[in-house]
Structure formats: C-alpha cells, structure tokens
Amino acid sequence: MMVDASRKAISDAPPSDADAARTMRLGTGTSLVILLLLLVAPLLVKNFIVFQLTTVLIYGIAILALNILTGGSGQFSLGQSAFYALGAYTSAILIEHAGVNYALTLPISGIVCFAAGFLFGLPALRLSGVYLALATFALAVATPQLLKLGALEPWTGGVQGLVVDKPDAPFGLPVSQDAWLYYFTLAIAVAIYIASVNLLSSRSGRAMMAIRDNEIAASAMGINVALYKTLTFGVSAAITGIAGGLGAIAVQFVAPDSFTIQLAIALFLGMVVGGVGWLPGSLVGAAFIVFIPNVAESISKGLSGAVFGVLLLVVIFLVPDGARQVAQACRSVIGRRKG
C-alpha cells in the first residue's frame, strides 16, 4: 500500500530533468566559478598545499576515469591502480631512459594504457558485477609484484624504482615548479573533463549507458555490447594512465609499492564519495581521499585509520549519493529561494 502510494506520488510529480548529458555535469556558470577558484587557489596557499592540490587534481582525473567505467557502462574495477602504475612507469621510463619531454610522455602513457585496458576488457567481458571486481582486484594485487620482476629491472629500477626530474616552468615564466605543475595538471584535467562530458553525452556515451541499464535491449538497438564494454575499459584505463603519468612527474618518483591495491581502493572510495556517475564529484572524491586522512591524523595519530573509517561512515550515512546529493540539495534550495 505504502509503496503503491509513493509510486503514484512519483508518477504524479513533475518529471525530473534527467537527460544523461545534463545529470552528469555542472551548468556552465557553476563550472566557470569552480574553474576560477581552481585558478586562484595556488596564489593563496603555501607551496606544500599547492603540491597537495596538484595531487587532488591528479586523483580527480583517475576517479573520473573510474566514473566513466562504473557510472557510464556499469562495470566495476578495483584494479585502477594497475593502469595508474602502467601510466606512471611509462612516463617515468620515457623521461629517464629515452629523454622524452614530460608533456609528450602523457599521450603515450594514455595510448599504452588504452591498449592494456582494451586487452584486459576482452576476457573481463565474460565477467560481471562482483566477479569483474574480483578479476580487477587480482590485477591490482599482481601489479606491484610484476613491477619488481628482475627481467624488467633495467627499465623499472626494480624495488628501488625510478627518480624523475621535476620540470621547470617553460619560457622562463616567473612561477615556482610547484605552481607550474599545478597549472599544467589543471589544464590537462579540464581538457579531460570536457572530453569526458562530450563522450558521455554523445552517441558512444549513450551506448555505454544503455549497456549499463539493459544489455539485451541495447543489443536489440544495434549496440555491439562487447565492443563498447572493452572500449570503455580502454578509455578508462587511458585516462587513468595519464593521471599516473602526471603522478610520476609530480611525485618525481615511481616505485612498485606506490601502486598497491590501497590506491585502487582509495580511487573507488573517491568515486563513491563524489557520487557514482556524476563527473564533477570526482574532484570532491579526490579531495576527500587526499585531505581526510590528514584530518583523521590530526584528530588522533594512533587511531587515524579508525577515525578515517568513522568519517567515511558518516558521509555514507548522511549522503549515500555522495557529493552529487549535496549539489542537488543546494540546487533545490537555491531554486526555492529564487522561485
């Protein structure tokens, strides 16, 4: 009875505006305000914080990549750390062993990771839901060990890893290395965000979301389900790889133990906190995984893990849909004020 009544209430309510293109991004005005804030932020804080903000942007890119995979095509991955590592190592090796310009290594890392993601996506086609998550989990667990392999040591530096030079600002621009790196990362993040919004609101993106919602109906509409699932894996891996490459440049160091399953879990967590399928939430999720552990530590050094867990639970209980839910609430409050 209750359920029926509430269903009726839903169907009588004015239809919510639910176009994929609109629900996954922010309006132009809000986007510009946020961009402006991101542009001035480094001017207001210390260099160390600028570095942390760069880290937020980099994780934001990686979470966005996961969001495309999970929010877009409905596939789960606990293995994003593997693609992040592959991107990081590809950039580091190209910079240190081949002397390639750091900026040029990023598209290469993207392409390498696209291929890896696409190939991993092929066998993963046979798996779905929990089983896919498990397979990607295995990938994440195996990655640090593969990076330590003796045969690869001449390139990877084995357990020691590789040190990467920090780039200076080009053209003699009067900004610190940290600030340059921040703006460089921001430019890439903005480009990737715009391309992702374009992708998800296009024919290809609709095909991905159709697969997420109903595979049988999708294939009846002419969508090659296997192709789009693997393509999405490839795209997600490519973007994660670019984030990894940026990470290597920012941290100036790659080593196998930087890319454990913990990283994959952090990215997954960031996606949930930001709101699955809501691309701007990726940035909020990234801020959460970068700053909240520090907050937890400042509350209790010995029990920082437990405090982090409690904070996470609070977020999940209060806003199960993450930052997206907060944004929606804000929008409806503002709408009511105006109306």
Next chain:
Amino acid sequence: MTEDRLAQSHNPLLSVRDLSVAFGGIVALNGVSFDMQRGHILGLIGPNGAGKTTLFNCLSRLYQPSKGDILMEGASILTRPPYRIAEIGISRTFQNVALFPNLSVIDNVRVGTHSRSNGNIVSDSLKLGQVRRAEAALERKVDEILGYLGLRGVAHAVAAELPFVTQKRVELARALAAEPKILLLDEPAGGLNHDEVHGLGELIRRIRKEREMTVLLVEHHMGLVMSTADHVVALNFGRKIAEGTPSQVQSDPQVIEAYLGNKNR
C-alpha cells in the same frame, strides 16, 4: 486476387521456415513456418506459453533455433549476431518492457537511432563538426517521433519513473527511431483500457501506412488483432495450428479449441 497473392508470396519480406526451438525438454517452437508480406500487419496469436515471445527472440537472435531458418529479404539472419539485426531493419518492443530505466525518455529514443548513425569515441569526445551536425539531425528526428507518439511532455523524465503504459509507448518510440522495415510488437496493449486499445489499433495502422512499416503483432487482445491485422497466424504449444484472414482464423475449430481448452485448465 489469387494471382496477386501468389506473386506476392514469392517475394516475402520475412520468411520463417520450419523453425524449432527447445529448452531442455520443453519444445517452445516446433516446425513453425510462415511468410510476412511487405506492408502487412501480421497478427500472431496463441494461448500463454504458445511460443510467441520465443519466436520474437529468435528474430532478435537472442535464441538460437535448433532447426529451420529465418530469411529477411531472402537472406538468412541466423549468421548475424544480435546487435546486427537492427541494421537490416528489424526492431522490437518487449512484452515486459525493456527500457533503459535510468535514462530519460529522449535518451531512450536517441539510443534507438544507434543502428542508423555512425561515430567513434575519438570524434565523439572532441565533439567535432560532423558530430555536432549528426546530433542536430538526430534531435530533429527524435523530436518528430516524440511528437508522433505524444511523448514530448515527458521527454526529459526518467524512464523508470513513468507509468507502465507510458513506458510501453516510449519503447514503441525507441523502436520507431531505428526506422525498421519490420516492427515487432510483443503485447503492446498490455495495461490499456478499452478506449486506449482502440487508439492503439489506429496508431498501428497509421504507423504501417505513414511510416511504411510491416508489423508483426503479438496480442492476447483478440479484438485488437482481428480489427488490425491483415493476416493471422495462430500458435499452440509451439506449433502453427492455423493461418489465414482474421475471420478464417477466428472461426478455425483448432483455434477455438486451443483458447477454450486453455480457459478450462
């Protein structure tokens, strides 16, 4: 008249030939054959479990027949994967509605155009000029279909939040967006009241005429089938028990028996 029929039947749009499907011990279809003529509305009737939906699922390549063939314009469709059926002009609705529940109505219909458009992830991500032009053309087409079916008012609603009857209509819109030669409708009248069923019959005839489609209509609502279809095929327990004009099939003793026998069960 008979000659005309004969000439037509040499060149059917779709031919189902001796089709059989089995699930373990259950024979869902057993040597079913019939032809669909271009521009006809073919009614497919039969009691529950007769095999109507199974036949649809063979046409969509969801089920692999154990025997027989299906020819579309003379070529077998059985070599095609399911996602390459829409492109040859076969589009369907589902008995229990299979929309994309989290997408808006308009996005559902846009997905319906997938087989009639091109694109790749690179040009889509960059939103190149050709992508913008294709989207603009698509918007006009989708808007026309929404208007045709009276769905403009709910265009931006989430599909899952709509009443069942509206969802069925959205599914029809999505199927039309694929510009099929053959439209497969699996119980489109489900959940409709008397007047609405009448309106649906008219709509199906209009679609056939104005959009030049051939329709395969599965329906339990006998009134709708009899008033809409040009030709009727009756199934029972996976076998074809009758075929002919609506009145011929309606008065066929085996058909009457099948429906009465079913009621007594």
